Amino acid sequence: MALLEVRDLKTHFRTDDGIVKAVDGVSFSIEKGQTLGIVGESGSGKSVTCLTIMGLNPKRNTISSGEAIFKGENLLAMSSSRLRDIRGNDIAMIFQDPMTSLNPVHRIGAQLVEAIQLHRDVTKRQARARALELLNAVGIPRAERRIDDYPHQFSGGMRQRVMIAMALVNDPDLLIADEPTTALDVTTQAQILTLMTDLQKDFGSAIIIITHDLGVIAEVADDVVVMYAAKVAEHAPVDNLFKRPHHPYTWGLLGSLPRLDADVERLVQIRGQPPSLLNPPRGCRFHPRCPYVMGICKTVEPELLPAGDEADHVQACHLDVATKDREAAKVLAGTMAEAS
Amino acid sequence: MVRYLARRVIWAAVLFIAVTLVAYVLFFLIPNDPAKLVAGKAATDADVKRAAHFLGTDRPFYVQYAKFLDRLVIHQNLGFSFANRQSVNSIVGNAAPVTASLVFGGAIFWMLLALPIGILSALRPRSLLDRASMTFVLIGISAHPIWIGLIFAYFFGFKLGWTPITGYCDFINPSTDCGGPVQWAYHLVLPWATFAILFAALYVRMIRANVLDTMNEDYVRTARSKGAPEHLVLRSHILRNAMLPVVTMLGMDISLALGGAVFTETVYSLPGLGKTAIFGLNNNDIPTVEGVIVFATLAIIVFNLVVDLLYAWIDPRIRLT
């Protein structure tokens, strides 16, 4: 049985302008010890998906449906006190901006101790010892002295290490990392990604990593979900996704990326803007921007199905496999026709 | 820390001299001779001259100012009133507790109102409570304290007879027929309420806005993601941060109000600093007015210092260097 299985997850926000369908029927699952990457642009629903799983959306204007079965229990249907037991204990989360994610008026030691004592019946002294152990594990130099410092006394990279320590302090089965390196410099990003993969080996946690950076995905993920306009466009094992991408949006993402290991004169640009989620396009949500658009795309919404013979590589696009393979090869060769 | 204190004290001295000097200069621009008042209506020119010499007002103003400073710094003496020859020290000493009672009591009153209303309406934005409290804010900010005072005095004091309409009773030393804590509080209830309405309105708005802002901070989401229950999130993560600017404002408002809660004191005839200052102005009584100014300036300086220290204590990001 999967550690977490998400089925037909929907999160809609009531706003003054109408219902924003921020997540609209997302399904995926993750096994123990595995790393799932969710990639997409801003507004694709990747962060909201995880906040919904954690029950962290504002209650007042949120309507959620679907299931998120974690170790046999549906996170979306359980009482808020049961969910609080799981949060920070079985599932922990780290966020994008380490500068604002720690409370500025509490010492970092106190914030870690709080995380422990919320779930473990231990003394402050024991909790502090555990906190120190974790700060050492995430590579905070002179942790025994820095444990009583305030967040503003740490650099961005060090704060993200503190966040990771705080997330791992109760030995969670699942760690959700929402753009954990986006706010960091590239050398610091490398340190944090290395740290996360090392710790995963030690702690055995499963990781869901949300990012807009395909490079980060390629580096850490086993399985990748590509999200576009609140839906899953493609879901595949990482090697498959990069070797044989099936969805035109994935091609666009890969082609629009300037890269160190290939030379192109012009980048592929996906025309237009992502659609409004108040009133998304009919049929395939990508069709107004898709260079391969056909008649059917404008009316019939494509289902998430395997395109070729690999059952674990699913995608939502009406194109036939032969066309997909031909065009994907062009993208990978850097010669995809410009979509404009 | 020491450097910070040194800097603050030097600035306070500069501020102090500037304020008292400006008050002196302004006084000498007013074409009214205190000596004439003192000498009385039937006084001859010679009487007025003698009175002027007696008061010291025949000397150039900078000499008077220097004498004032000398008295104040060396002897901690504010001089004697031109109007009734009382020691200004004792005039201010009598008036200050009245104003202090009004201001501190009022501050407690307005915080007791503003804290729960502000926090609750932030927790339930757009609810009935929130809309009601926003209406209260609008009224509190728009209505003038004198008007509120008169309305309160009319209804609660005159019509319903619940509270006395005017007067002040000493907390510790009963001078006249009334005295002691109960009478003191009883006489001050209406002034407190009047004084507190405006500030309570301002503070409800500020607290609500701060709490709403803080609720959207990333570290509040972090706290929830740790599995913290809502009451803990509110107490330990939201309120502590949301109260930082409130503390600053509270310090500034209290110290300003100590300088004279003129309107409220006027309505309820409370013998506080505001009334004293107005009395001094009407009688060209420089020593009394300067006395109030000196006291108010000191109060503001001391209070701001206290607030800064308090702020540094609750917000570790502030370093007093």
Place this chain on the structure above:
Amino acid sequence: MAEATVPVAAATNGGVRGDELLVVEDLKKYFPVTRGIIFQKQVAAVKAVDGVSFAVRQGETLGVVGESGCGKSTMARCVMRLLDVTGGRIVFDGRDITRLSRAEMRPYRREMMMIFQDPYASLNPRKRVGFIVAEALEVHKMGTEAEIKKRVQELLEVVGLNPEHYNRFPHEFSGGQRQRIGVARALAVNPKLIVCDEPVSALDVSVQAQILNLLKDLQSSFGLTYVFIAHDLNVVRHISDRVMVMYLGHAVEIASRTDLYAEPKHPYTGALLSAVPIPDPEVGRERRRIVLEGDVPSPINPPSACWFHPRCPRFREGHCDVETPPLKSFGDGHVAACHYPLERWPMTEDEIRHATGGRVS
């Protein structure tokens, strides 16, 4: 030390060729740190830019990369004369503009324009797009009202916006479209040089590609010269002809794009390159990384001699922390400031292990 004494412009440029639009020599910008009870006295300085020299040729793009706090944005603001420099020389189009007064700078303002990072913050929200784009034209009195309007509509079209949207406000546009407005504003007065300060780092990848393509197209149609500042090495590689790498206010390496990415000489450049994630899991698994320890030191109290020595995998005690490395030439305009430049790229696992004392990632 001989290399350090050659004229800087020559050292950074493979010889002065006469077609440089912008020459910067030994540029310094220190921000004072003051302290005092009443009279503030300077007790230290943040050396944001500390002796940077480079040249930009007519029609080329010089990419500037570095991590936050390396001084790249301060450098750009100095070149634009938005900040007064502490030392050094800025020569624009053959004229020394380092100490020009505000009034003397005015004619140069229309020859050098800037595009900013945040398309949300850099456009006045209360002004219509037409006004924002036209402002520079009006300041420099370039045409009648009708001519200016026509020009603005042309510009909007050039940057891929609907000219009919002349009367809209910035908030009615998406992030990418706002950056296009920023580009149109910079283009309005036909500048020779455009300094782009992180123009795409706030944008999503697909929109980023649109803006990068636009900048390239505009360069070839109008013969523009760019100084392109970014922290993303992929983006800089894509857009630049030559690249300058900055660390702690210093230029540590300058080279043509191909040389810098194929044969980096400075270990910091190597570490940066090896830290960039590559969107190809196979390549990624093959690759070995130079992991830098710790954080960038404070520019108030920078390390002695070589600024990179406390984090450098090739650090040699008694040399790197004693003698400041000069910019050494590696031929063809490739210079780097290092006593022990990299010999081979990519480094083998053994070389990294040797260099980092056993850490390979």
